[in-house]
Amino acid sequence: MENVKLKKLLATIGKTIKQHRLQQELQPEDIAEMTNLTAVTIRNIEAGEETYLSNFLAVCLALKMAPKDILDIEIKLEPLYKLSQPRKEKSRLTPRINKILGSDFFTQERTAKDVVRELGAIYKISPSTAEVSVILKRKVKEGKLNIEKQGRLNIYKK
Known part of the structure; x- marks a missing residue:
């Protein structure tokens, strides 16, 4: 992914997921077991790497968090690129x-x-x-x- 704005948003989402995981005293391996994903995938999501929407939803379910709560972040609502x-x-x-x-x-x-x-x-x-x-x-x-x-x-x- 080349877009800096998207990278920052994914990093913020990943940080939020990690905070909720730590608040629940869970390890990446715990979330991995609850989602059938790998611990590496969980760490990558928390690091702001791109992932499938289904992986994000699985992590939300494991954390018992509504996706909207994790996505409750400040976003400047404008397209990444202007329409030609x-x-x-x-x-x-x-x-x-x-x-x-x-x-x-x-x-x-x-x-x-x-x-x-x-x-x-x-x-x-x-x-x-x-x-x-x-x-x-x-x-x-x-x-x-x-x-x-x-x-x-x-x-x-x-």
């Missing part, structure tokens, strides 16, 4: 196409290029026809649109 502008636009594309679907736009036969033009007119964006086509095909699978082939063109209609 292209990804932001792609994630907004489906809801925008859904709005167009809710209108009478698809009462006539439309191509992906028609949808790109409509998105440009309404939202001042210009996604690729490939991006729009992927979403339109998904809407066909969801039963919200019908598709018909005319040569190489996909024609969409409600």
Whole structure:
């Protein structure tokens, strides 16, 4: 794991687990026996190493601690990495196409290029026809649109 923020969070969680284990006067070997994990795995968790969620839950159960109590730590709630502008636009594309679907736009036969033009007119964006086509095909699978082939063109209609 490369992210410093995650490493610090895991270290804090591990330290909390170790504190609860010590308060209960238990050894890593005791927790290992109660979880069917190895003592090395328990020590690694306490040292802030990555682990499976199931291992974390098993340790919580062995300590008779609710996971939320162990995870009750101060966290700055923000993504590790900012969403790129292209990804932001792609994630907004489906809801925008859904709005167009809710209108009478698809009462006539439309191509992906028609949808790109409509998105440009309404939202001042210009996604690729490939991006729009992927979403339109998904809407066909969801039963919200019908598709018909005319040569190489996909024609969409409600």
